[in-house]
Amino acid sequence: MSKLTPKPYISKIHAYVPGKAGGAKPMAKLSANENPLGCSKDASKAAAEEAANFARYPNPAANNLRIAIADHYGLESELIVCGTGSDELLNLAAQGYAGQGDEIIHVRYGFAVYDIATRKVGAASIIAPDKDYGTDVDAILKLVTDKTRIVFLANPNNPTGTLTPQSEIERLHAGLPEDCLFVLDQAYGEYRDDDGPNAFDLARTHDNVLITRTFSKIYGLAAERIGWAYGHADIIDTINRIRGPFNVTTIGQAAAIAALKDQHFIIESRAHNAKWRDWMMQELSRLRNHGLTAIPSAGNFIMVIFANHDNSLSAASVNQTLIEMGFIVRHLPGQGLANGLRITIGTEQENRGFIQALRSILEDDEN
Numbered sequence: 001m002s003k004l005t006p007k008p009y010i011s012k013i014h015a016y017v018p019g020k021a022g023g024a025k026p027m028a029k030l031s032a033n034e035n036p037l038g039c040s041k042d043a044s045k046a047a048a049e050e051a052a053n054f055a056r057y058p059n060p061a062a063n064n065l066r067i068a069i070a071d072h073y074g075l076e077s078e079l080i081v082c083g084t085g086s087d088e089l090l091n092l093a094a095q096g097y098a099g100q101g102d103e104i105i106h107v108r109y110g111f112a113v114y115d116i117a118t119r120k121v122g123a124a125s126i127i128a129p130d131k132d133y134g135t136d137v138d139a140i141l142k143l144v145t146d147k148t149r150i151v152f153l154a155n156p157n158n159p160t161g162t163l164t165p166q167s168e169i170e171r172l173h174a175g176l177p178e179d180c181l182f183v184l185d186q187a188y189g190e191y192r193d194d195d196g197p198n199a200f201d202l203a204r205t206h207d208n209v210l211i212t213r214t215f216s217k218i219y220g221l222a223a224e225r226i227g228w229a230y231g232h233a234d235i236i237d238t239i240n241r242i243r244g245p246f247n248v249t250t251i252g253q254a255a256a257i258a259a260l261k262d263q264h265f266i267i268e269s270r271a272h273n274a275k276w277r278d279w280m281m282q283e284l285s286r287l288r289n290h291g292l293t294a295i296p297s298a299g300n301f302i303m304v305i306f307a308n309h310d311n312s313l314s315a316a317s318v319n320q321t322l323i324e325m326g327f328i329v330r331h332l333p334g335q336g337l338a339n340g341l342r343i344t345i346g347t348e349q350e351n352r353g354f355i356q357a358l359r360s361i362l363e364d365d366e367n
Helices: 041-049 063-073 085-097 112-119 136-142 166-174 197-205 233-242 250-261 263-285 317-323 347-367
Strands: 080-084 103-108 124-128 148-154 181-185 209-214 224-233 292-295 302-306 331-333 339-345
Touching: 041 250, 063 080, 063 224, 063 250, 080 085, 080 233, 085 112, 085 148, 085 181, 085 209, 085 224, 085 233, 103 112, 103 136, 112 148, 124 136, 136 148, 136 166, 148 166, 166 181, 166 197, 181 197, 197 209, 197 224, 224 233, 224 250, 250 263, 250 292, 263 292, 263 302, 263 331, 263 347, 317 331, 317 339, 317 347
Parallel strands: 103 124, 103 148, 148 181, 181 209
Antiparallel strands: 080 224, 209 224, 292 302, 302 339, 331 339
C-alpha cells in the first residue's frame, strides 16, 4: 500500500459529477445546460480553419480574444483574463485569495464547483441558507467573519435558476469587508435581455469584485472550454500569475472570437430559450396536482421539485423512468436536491417529448 497521503482536506472533496450523456440508444440529453441550437456557423468555420495549426502553441494571453470580448461588452481588455472554462477561473480565485484557516461562503443549492474550489485550497466551506431556493443576502452577511476571504454567488443561480436583483447584489457587496473577494458568476448572464451590465460596473468601480463568464452556454462552445473574467488589475494579475500559460486552445480562441461577432445567433438562442422556457413552465404548472413544483428560472433550464421522497413519484424514481424512456435530465442529490430534477431547455421536439413522457409517468402512477 502506498505511503503517499494527500492533504486531509483533499480527501473530503466530492468530485464534480457532470450531467449524464447518452448510451447505446439515441437519448434526449437535457442534463448539461447546453445550447440546443448548437453554436454559430461562423464559430464552427473559424475552428475548422485553425485545425491545421495543431503543432503551434496558442497565444498564451489570448490577446485577440480579450480584445474581442472587451469590444463587445464595453470593457478594458487589460482587465480580462481567459481560462479553461469559467471553472478554472473560479478555482484560481480560491487559490489566489484563500487557504487553510480561511473561510469561503457560498449559497445552499449553488454551483458544485464552489465547494470543490474551497476544499482544494484547504479553506472552510461556509454554506448560507437559501430563500425559496435562491440567494438570501442577509443570511450570507450574517456568516461573514474576519476569516471570510471569498463569497461565491451565481446569478442566475445554477442549479435552481433563481435571479438575485441587482439592488440585492449591490447590498451584499456593500456589506462585505474590503479584504473579501466577491466572485459573481454570470455563466448564464447572456440569457438575460439586459445582459447584466451593472455587474461590470460594480467590478469596474471596486477592487474586490470579479465577474466570471463562459462561452459554454449560450455561445454553444462547451467542448472547447472557454471562460473569462473581468475585475480590478490586481485581481487579474493574481490570476495570471497562477493560471496555466496556454490554457485556452487556438481553436477555442478563434471560435470564440467568431461567436462574439455573430450576435444574430445569440439573439436567436435567447429567443428560443425564452419561448420554450415559458412553455415548459406553463406545462409543468399543469402538473402541480401530482406533487411537483417548477422554480421560476432566468437560465436555460428549470428545476422541478417533487413533494414525494420515497415512492414511485420521487425525483429518483422519475429520473430512472425518464432515462428508460430516452430522456436524460439532472438529478442532484449530491447538492442537497435529492427531491429535484433539473431540465435543460432543449429543441422543440425534445421539450414536447419530455413533457409528454413526464405526464405519462405521473398519470400512470395514478392508474
